[in-house]
Amino acid sequence: MTGLGAIRERYLEVLRRHLQHPHIVIDREADLGTLGIDSISAIHLLLDLEESFGVSFPGELLTPELFSTVAYLEEQLASLVPAPA
Amino acid sequence: MSVGVAPNRVADSDPRRLAAATARRFAAAVDAENRFPVEAVDVLRDGGLLGLLVPSSLGGGGGTLSDACAIAAELASGCLSTGLIWAMHSQQVLIMADHGADQWSEALSSIARRGLLVASATSEPGKSGLLLRARAPLVPVARGVRIERASPFVSYGAEAEWFLVTMRGDSSAAETDARYVLLEREEGEVIGDWRAMGMRGTRSVPMRFDATVPAERILRGDFRDVAAVSAVPAAHLGWSSAWYGAAKGALERFVHLIREGGASERRRLASDLFLTRLGEARLGLDLMHAMLARLTDRYEQMRAASAPPAAYRQAAWTIALNGLKVACSRQAYEVVDALVTMGGLARGYVQDEELALERTLRDLRSAALMVGNHQLLQLNAQQIIFGSGSTEKGDARTL
Numbered sequence: 512m513t514g515l516g517a518i519r520e521r522y523l524e525v526l527r528r529h530l531q532h533p534h535i536v537i538d539r540e541a542d543l544g545t546l547g548i549d550s551i552s553a554i555h556l557l558l559d560l561e562e563s564f565g566v567s568f569p570g571e572l573l574t575p576e577l578f579s580t581v582a583y584l585e586e587q588l589a590s591l592v593p594a595p596a
Numbered sequence: 597m598s599v600g601v602a603p604n605r606v607a608d609s610d611p612r613r614l615a616a617a618t619a620r621r622f623a624a625a626v627d628a629e630n631r632f633p634v635e636a637v638d639v640l641r642d643g644g645l646l647g648l649l650v651p652s653s654l655g656g657g658g659g660t661l662s663d664a665c666a667i668a669a670e671l672a673s674g675c676l677s678t679g680l681i682w683a684m685h686s687q688q689v690l691i692m693a694d695h696g697a698d699q700w701s702e703a704l705s706s707i708a709r710r711g712l713l714v715a716s717a718t719s720e721p722g723k724s725g726l727l728l729r730a731r732a733p734l735v736p737v738a739r740g741v742r743i744e745r746a747s748p749f750v751s752y753g754a755e756a757e758w759f760l761v762t763m764r765g766d767s768s769a770a771e772t773d774a775r776y777v778l779l780e781r782e783e784g785e786v787i788g789d790w791r792a793m794g795m796r797g798t799r800s801v802p803m804r805f806d807a808t809v810p811a812e813r814i815l816r817g818d819f820r821d822v823a824a825v826s827a828v829p830a831a832h833l834g835w836s837s838a839w840y841g842a843a844k845g846a847l848e849r850f851v852h853l854i855r856e857g858g859a860s861e862r863r864r865l866a867s868d869l870f871l872t873r874l875g876e877a878r879l880g881l882d883l884m885h886a887m888l889a890r891l892t893d894r895y896e897q898m899r900a901a902s903a904p905p906a907a908y909r910q911a912a913w914t915i916a917l918n919g920l921k922v923a924c925s926r927q928a929y930e931v932v933d934a935l936v937t938m939g940g941l942a943r944g945y946v947q948d949e950e951l952a953l954e955r956t957l958r959d960l961r962s963a964a965l966m967v968g969n970h971q972l973l974q975l976n977a978q979q980i981i982f983g984s985g986s987t988e989k990g991d992a993r994t995l
Contacts, residue, residue, distance in 0.1 A: 551871075554865045554866075554871070555866065557862070557865075558859075558862060558863065558865060558866050561859035561862065562859065566859065567858035567859040567860075567862070568859075569856070570852070570855035570856040573855050
């Protein structure tokens with residue numbers, strides 16, 4: 512599996528922990544709000560991602576857009592994860 | 597506001613922002629060395645801001661008290677001492693400009709031209725903090741009047757060029773029959789030090805005034821009008837703005853830490869109690885801001901309408917203005933106290949210049965003591981029972 516594929520798999524695994532219905536099919540372009548991520552669960556999702564991947568989202572990324580779509584959050588996360596050697 | 601973000605980088609052409617950044621940059625040194633914030637006040641002077649409230653016809657900025665209040669909040673966000681020095685100076689200049697523009701035009705132009713600081717000497721041994729009373733009497737002599745009086749706390753007394761001193765009308769007058777007298781630097785002497793829990797930069801030293809001055813130095817007009825129209829509103833609006841700014845700056849620094857401090861600082865957000873406290877802290881700030889904005893606007897409306905002095909003595913206004921001081925002095929302290937709790941021993945209680953919560957809390961402890969809150973609440977109670985506060989006319993809705 513490629514590095515990006517591994518990130519995606521773990522990302523979706525973490526994301527599902529914060530969804531109201533963990534087993535639904537996740538549309539990559541879906542708004543996280545429609546999947547049940549509200550402002551409080553967004554904080555917990557962020558903390559969970561930072562811990563699971565050992566990364567820190569920089570302050571400039573901490574905007575409502577970060578949680579706009581499943582794909583956008585994944586892109587930002589992937590940009591923080593160091594590439595495998 | 598970017599003031600709390602980069603304390604060591606000061607590069608800005610706007611004198612207001614530059615002064616605020618300078619105040620923030622030197623706040624720790626001012627506190628540790630128990631000294632006057634000379635760097636920030638120099639920026640205010642060089643930027644022509646010390647003459648902001650001098651009428652433009654006398655070479656000043658022709659600004660309003662609202663302008664001065666906004667600057668007080670900005671300065672205080674990084675250094676409450678600097679913010680309060682600014683607020684107190686602005687109060688004295690407003691009094692002079694409102695009531696002595698003709699009588700003291702030369703002094704006013706010199707403030708604008710040379711950026712001179714004006715201090716206030718209203719405290720007296722054995723007297724309560726109330727502005728409207730004076731004990732030491734003016735003594736008429738051949739060449740004018742003799743002033744002989746001690747003042748236990750004169751903020752920036754060693755740095756000011758002019759002093760507005762309150763004196764009793766004469767030796768047979770009541771304490772409530774007060775006058776403002778304008779004294780010069782060499783007519784007063786600093787007789788001690790200022791060693792305090794906080795607000796160290798204000799250098800509120802004890803002084804002795806001993807001078808014979810011409811009668812022209814006594815402000816003409818009714819002292820009670822001066823107090824109601826200018827001195828009391830400028831004090832309460834200015835101080836409250838500074839306290840609000842200090843609490844706002846502390847919260848901004850804390851939020852910056854959470855946002856920029858990486859995952860380790862962000863772990864705090866996992867606690868619901870932390871989130872509740874953060875929401876409460878912001879609520880405290882917004883309550884202060886709502887009251888401040890309302891009363892500052894109301895004050896400027898009364899001035900714009902050239903309201904008579906009686907309008908400034910209305911119970912509803914007096915009660916609200918006294919209440920503003922009590923509320924902001926409490927609320928600002930509570931917000932920073934809550935931030936200390938949220939920061940814990942590691943970031944809240946220790947001297948940590950990134951957050952500066954420890955210093956800000958010590959500084960804000962003075963807020964409830966500057967004209968004791970209990971005195972203002974008792975004045976309000978008197979207005980509620982005996983003033984027009986007891987009638988529909990005194991209701992806050994009529995403000």
